[in-house]
Amino acid sequence: MARYLLSVMGRQDHTAFGGYDSEEEMREGMAETGAFNARLAERGVLVFVDGLEAPATATVVDGRGSAPILTDGPFIESKEGLNGLWIIEVPDLDEALTIAQEASRACRELVEVRPFARDW
Numbered sequence: 001m002a003r004y005l006l007s008v009m010g011r012q013d014h015t016a017f018g019g020y021d022s023e024e025e026m027r028e029g030m031a032e033t034g035a036f037n038a039r040l041a042e043r044g045v046l047v048f049v050d051g052l053e054a055p056a057t058a059t060v061v062d063g064r065g066s067a068p069i070l071t072d073g074p075f076i077e078s079k080e081g082l083n084g085l086w087i088i089e090v091p092d093l094d095e096a097l098t099i100a101q102e103a104s105r106a107c108r109e110l111v112e113v114r115p116f117a118r119d120w
Contacts, residue, residue, distance in 0.1 A: 001089045003047065003116040004096040008084040010109035012055050012074070020108075029108050036106035040088065040099070051084035083109065 020026035040046035055074035062069040074081065086103060090096050096113050104111040 001091060002093075002096075002118075003087060003089050004093075005112075005114045005116065006086040006088060006096070006100050006103055007082055007112040007114070008051070008086075008103070008107055008109045009080055009112055010083045012079060012081045012083075025108075029106075032106040032108075036102060037086075039102075040086070045088045045090050045095075045099070047087040047089050049084075049086045052082060055081060080110075 017023055017026040020029055037046065037049050040049075058072075058074045060071040060073070060075045062071070084107070086099075088096060088099055090099065093113075093115065096115075100111045100113045
């Protein structure tokens with residue numbers, strides 16, 4: 001079994017409804033995503049899932065120098081970015097890609113699939 005990160009990539013200009021345009025769209029998307037999460041858990045492939053707050057809530061920490069530097073806001077200013085994630089454990093990339101298609105449909109965003117490094 002291999003672990004994959006499924007990253008939800010979407011718009012960063014969050015409204016009162018997160019990345020959705022309306023309360024109705026938000027409720028529908030959240031319901032579909034919740035049902036999708038339940039299916040993954042029932043199949044035993046879900047390791048972790050969660051969403052992220054708006055990029056404005058981020059803090060970038062640079063501890064490489066003699067004193068840490070803390071900067072408010074996202075690391076990269078962009079129109080799209082990471083909004084949430086799943087970590088799944090499945091036999092192969094084909095299964096991960098199939099699940100990502102379902103994830104994208106449920107959350108109504110793009111989903112990037114990346115395998116975890118095995119040599120750590």
